[in-house]
Amino acid sequence: MITAVELGLIYAVMAIGVYLTFRILDFPDLTVDGSFTTGASVAAVGLINGMNPLLATVLAFFAGTIAGIVTGLLHTKGNINPLLAGILTQIGLYSINLRIMGRANVPLLRETTLFTPLRDAGLTGTWVSVAVLLAVAVAILLVVIWFLHTDTGLAMRATGDNPDMIRSFGVNTDNQKLLGLALSNGLVALSGAMIAQFQGFADIGMGIGLIVAGLASVIIGQALLGRSGIAIAASAVVLGSIMYRVVIQLALMAGLNPNDMKLISAILVVLALVLPQWKGFARMGGVMRNRFAAAAESSALQKED
């Protein structure tokens, strides 16, 4: 179960990326399935060539931003529908990822990765590694929350909320979409690089259907915590990602086959989308949200004291 939490925290970085496009830009970006694997491939190839793990991971981030920019250009300059633009990039990336790796699977078991120090100390699968990964996820979360409150971040949010309005205040919404897609896919690729190092291999199929996991995290989290305010909405994504991995783990423990997981993911997303429309659930969700808000308020008060 601890492994599920660890995975949830690493995938949370991907989910924050999905949140940026899906919620902030209102752009359903399917590049994710490809750019996640791109991140993993770039990091893996870097590592087997003896690159510093941190550098390889940073490189993976930038490879992801390029993938995001390609989708953005297809949409803004090529006037291609957002869904189609993402799918086109995703399909193209499949071949590019194979080119990067040179084969369908790159094992990393003997390489020094970001997780080698934890693994050598025998701390993977313990709460220590959960704490380390939590710190990483929270740091990225805080940077994203801060960014969304800067002048540029406000313009990006308005681009998703009311593009005509923000254009009338002098913002080029095309550029905002490009920036958002680059940032989002950078985070997705970063997550892919971390997963490859965590599980000890990069695989051409590791990103398939991942957008569903990302959406599930965004939707589950927001069904639990609500969407009021950027800080809560973005934090909800991290919680959603952990919840999602825990549910998958429970399904596996209940005797379901790993091959059933894609179906479970799809059903989870459908449930998270449909259940909140059901009145009884809305009441339940309301109670949970109120409880959380009360808890947040009291902890804020304590801090002020």
Next chain:
Amino acid sequence: MLRIENVGKTFAPGTVNQRVALRDITLHLSPGEFVTVIGSNGAGKSTLLNVVAGTYRADTGTITIDGRNVTKLNDHQRARYIGRVFQNPASGTAPHMSIEENLAMALERGQRRALKLGVTKAKRERFAEELTALEQGLDTRLKDWVSLLSGGQRQALSLLMATFSEPKILLLDEHTAALDPQRAALVSRLTTEVVDRFGLTTLMVTHNMEQALRMGTRLIMMHEGGIVLDLDQARKDRMTVQDLLREFGRVKGSALDDTLLQ
């Protein structure tokens, strides 16, 4: 301040749906002038505003703002010179962002947006002050989402956002038409106040003849893409709604005669 020279605009040219929206329009606004624009549906009023704002590109002619030729600029490039309030109260604000965030975005009109925090303490104080002047009780609701506001409150906020960064030109596109009479009166009053306060050069489209006569320093009437009547302050002051209607009928009649003659 605003010079519109020989501007023409045709939609769907060369097709069966071809429609001439603006015919060779020439209109000069001196600094601080407040022009109200009236005319029937399809007269080209909104097209005129959209061509000035850059939403549509003019087919012919030039548009100059404060000496700068903006004819070839996009809407977001012209936005640094132009403040705009739309007819739909939902158009001028971002609903899922707070009042203070909306104001912070408006304050940055036409500036390069960097990674500075959007809402600071100093800005928040200024926003509260500006909002107090609206008398809508918004000064204590800075952190509320704009989607929680009523149509009238939203339009008052849009007006503030469009004007308080002191653009060269203010464009008002039937901005009181979607409001109930009481709210419309309030937004009209706020409009006059804010235009006076900043001395804004303003172009206001309206369907309401009484409003067109009461507000502004000059009135123009449009018909079939052309300006058919241009009244300065003195002549406007002598006009009544009845006079305008008579004028309107006369223009329509003569237009009809023209077509018959062809």
